[in-house]
Amino acid sequence: MTLETPVALELRPLQIVDLDELMAIEACSYPFPWSRGNFVDSLSSGYRAQGLWQRSGDAPAPDAALRMLVAYSWAMEGVEELHLLNLTVHPEHRRAGHARLLLNDLVRWAVPRALWWMWLEVRASNAAARRLYEAYGFEEAGLRRGYYPNVRSSREDAVLMRLDMRKAWERVHEPEPA
Numbered sequence: 810m811t812l813e814t815p816v817a818l819e820l821r822p823l824q825i826v827d828l829d830e831l832m833a834i835e836a837c838s839y840p841f842p843w844s845r846g847n848f849v850d851s852l853s854s855g856y857r858a859q860g861l862w863q864r865s866g867d868a869p870a871p872d873a874a875l876r877m878l879v880a881y882s883w884a885m886e887g888v889e890e891l892h893l894l895n896l897t898v899h900p901e902h903r904r905a906g907h908a909r910l911l912l913n914d915l916v917r918w919a920v921p922r923a924l925w926w927m928w929l930e931v932r933a934s935n936a937a938a939r940r941l942y943e944a945y946g947f948e949e950a951g952l953r954r955g956y957y958p959n960v961r962s963s964r965e966d967a968v969l970m971r972l973d974m975r976k977a978w979e980r981v982h983e984p985e986p987a
């Protein structure tokens with residue numbers, strides 16, 4: 810018999826103590842994962858880092874042992890723009906809307922701060938991420954040749970993508986269809 814346990818999601822800023830859990834997800838998500846030092850430096854630089862935790866609906870909220878990190882986003886604030894540096898979902902928790910939820914969170918945070926554009930680079934071969942960003946409203950804005958290292962010596966291009974966050978803001982605030 811399958812028991813359907815309700816789950817609760819919690820979104821909060823990442824801290825150094827979260828990095829062990831995060832590194833495990835990072836390592837199995839990328840051919841060239843960020844190092845722990847990259848994340849530590851990003852925290853010191855004040856980048857916006859949000860983690861999404863899941864816990865069983867029947868577990869008491871303070872019980873950290875019953876919570877697990879399922880996704881995270883890292884973004885750098887610029888002048889009237891935000892650069893999305895890292896968006897990752899635990900392999901066993903994909904296609905559950907977590908990436909979309911993290912993008913919505915960034916839009917809600919950025920627009921009141923007058924950050925109108927979100928930029929990112931994505932590997933040309935990363936079909937899942939490109940589908941996600943296109944579906945979310947990002948547009949292709951250019952190609953950075955040889956931007957990424959590759960497992961086989963030659964390098965891989967990055968597609969540069971851009972989101973008009975004012976348009977995204979309207980979508981984020983649209984009422985759900987009845």
Ligand SMILES: CC(C)(COP(=O)(O)OP(=O)(O)OC[C@H]1O[C@@H](n2cnc3c(N)ncnc32)[C@H](O)[C@@H]1OP(=O)(O)O)[C@@H](O)C(=O)NCCC(=O)NCCS
Binds near residue numbers: 936938
């Ligand atoms: C790309 C990634 C972040 C997507 O996360 P996710 O939580 O599974 O995405 P969501 O569930 O929010 O998907 C939202 C939409 O994106 C698209 N999408 C996401 N994953 C997809 C896939 N594997 N194939 C096709 N479309 C996909 C769909 O349109 C999806 O909507 P739907 O499920 O209603 O059809 C995740 O696959 C991941 O962490 N990959 C490894 C790390 C990575 O590549 N990060 C991006 C670096 S630029």
